[in-house]
């Protein structure tokens with residue numbers, strides 16, 4: 001139990017998605033994604049290109065459009081019930097405390113939450129002193145960390161994180177990246193981000209999305225979680241930023 005969070009579980013599957021998504025009959029994107037088993041896949045692309053829509057499609061949530069194609073788990077088992085999701089907006093319930101928000105999944109399933117684990121996570125996201133507070137008394141960054149703790153609390157093999165660190169200052173962001181990669185070790189993670197530095201540091205795989213295609217971006221050869229000042233990570237970050245500035249949605 002090197003990191004204190006490991007739990008026995010079966011192998012986390014990858015996901016294959018291929019198809020076209022249209023809104024009002026107009027194609028938004030063509031995508032061909034291979035989200036690798038037990039790895040972190042970072043998905044980048046211009047605002048509005050359809051990154052959140054991809055997550056919502058796989059989750060079976062409303063997208064406002066029509067998808068023609070398929071998405072399947074690499075183990076051919078149903079995806080339903082195997083994905084935890086941190087949405088782009090924090091979706092905290094305003095009438096519940098931080099602790100109850102973190103435990104909401106267990107409460108809704110009628111399970112007894114592991115309060116020790118919840119307390120530990122809330123401490124690690126730096127909110128222990130705010131554990132009884134309601135979301136409207138927290139800053140944007142604190143709310144995002146509460147939502148992160150709630151997502152990490154769910155013990156699922158697949159995890160979707162939609163811009164999970166976007167409201168955090170640079171130091172806290174690095175801390176939360178380290179926490180998330182430790183807790184989600186061996187999970188299949190799909191992370192949407194606008195931050196090339198984050199993708200270069202955290203991604204086993206980087207996918208860049210435009211309306212026309214999704215393609216894999218070369219990642220540094222060093223193992224994740226990469227050092228912030230690793231030269232190859234810095235080169236990857238710079239080249240990716242350069243590329244993102246040049247592509248159309």
Ligand SMILES: Nc1ncnc2c1ncn2[C@@H]1O[C@H](COP(=O)(O)OP(=O)(O)O)[C@@H](O)[C@H]1O
Nearest residue numbers: 023046047048049050051052053054062063064
């Ligand atoms: N529920 C919805 N109904 C109609 N259009 C939507 C809905 N959700 C997203 N869209 C549209 O789909 C496009 C892609 O949105 P989104 O996936 O949120 O982009 P991204 O996450 O890449 O910024 C946008 O043009 C957005 O307006």
Ligand SMILES: [Mg+2]
Nearest residue numbers: 051052053088
């Ligand atoms: Mg989005």
